[in-house]
Amino acid sequence: MSALFCDFPLAERIERAEARRMAEATEKARKRPGSAAFVLPVAGGVATFAEAGSPLNKVAGLGFGGVPDAETLAGVEKAFAAVGSPVQVELAHLVDPGIGAALTARGYRLESFENVLGRDLRGAADRVLPEGVEIRPSGDDDFAAWLDVAADGFGHPDDQDPPSDHQFSREVLTRAMRDLSEGNVRRYVALCDGVVAGVASMCVVDGLAQFTGAATRPGYRRRGVQTALLSARLADAAGAGCDFAVVTTQPASRSQHNAQRQGFELLYTRAVLGTIFTNL
Template identity: 25%
Template structure:
């Protein structure tokens, strides 16, 4: 299990760095990655309240004596401790609880083999985002976020990331209308599926399952041997992933400071 965890942790960290760089934000993200003992610290000073960009990964019993040092790297907020099952121990739990931390969320990490062939239905049209269509895709992202306002500077800064060779983004349309979207981050021989979204009026029509299987088939063309993803445990997305052929790799817990 440890080798699989290490592989997923590596690709998930690289995806987090990419997400920070390509974020559609008025103020560019300034993600920092530090090492303290065996722990990897993610810190984003422009948004210290974000539990995604302010995380401690790899924290285990060997780093309990360094806990105060780790926390001192977050002067403007409390980081989230992203704990894999192999590192969660009574000593770790006790140390975090004493600092006011509690497990607040559980993510399930899943894996699947590429799909040799996928036959879609006539109503689904798939399109890989290119340099020519990147701005249209960014408009889709804005629409999925309630019509967020975009500036020319934000679009120009983020646009090149959406058609990078290692970051594949897909649009699914029905009758020419935006229906669903998702991405596949490529790192070595593995891919990571993320950023899945279906527009409300098209939910319940199998869009995400089709988009998942489309990317599983695309992975064959890219020569990938494994695909990973993560979702909230027990969610609708979790069920969708399992229907598409994903299997559980492990559960990870997010420990968050309880300020009550």
């Protein structure tokens, strides 16, 4: 099999889908009483704020609609400052380098990286089911249980992963995951010996399957749960007519390792840049 090549149009397709996902989830947060949430378009991407300390607070997909001017960036910064939040920008390395230069000149600092991996789905995708693991769809009747397992998994990072700078309260994380996992999202649960051990989700839009999250309870790791969840989503995505699947992982993480074992390849890296100023 030849290595995947990620050109600008493919990266733009992925980044626009991610920006749309952030916007749709944040629009749900805006409907809660007393919400200060906002969604702002910016240079082909979107700036979103859901609530204090939320993983939805970011600028995603920036740079695929040109280089933002100083007035546009100032408007985004003022919106975040008004709610007392720093700004975090996820910037794909394929965009115009002038964007990174403009951000650092405004006081943004490099905080971390995340990898975007993809897999071509044009071809058979065999299901892999380790012994003792069962995968089934998750419906509305068990959504609360799905969220509980997701919060357990995300709240306790794998001890073999590099340390993360991002920490979220369980309450805020659960609300964000609820907003991200409703609507046009397929949810899955993995059972080990009849006990829910892991969960995952997938968003299918215009032939692109976004693997939008997966978590395993700490006591059930190293039993093939993530392999089974990846395999099930790949098969379902191919069956739904998708031509491409994409997943975002922390560099050098178990999630990246599991994805690459299932045929995913590194497409590009996002630099995560942030600023601590909030009073503009």
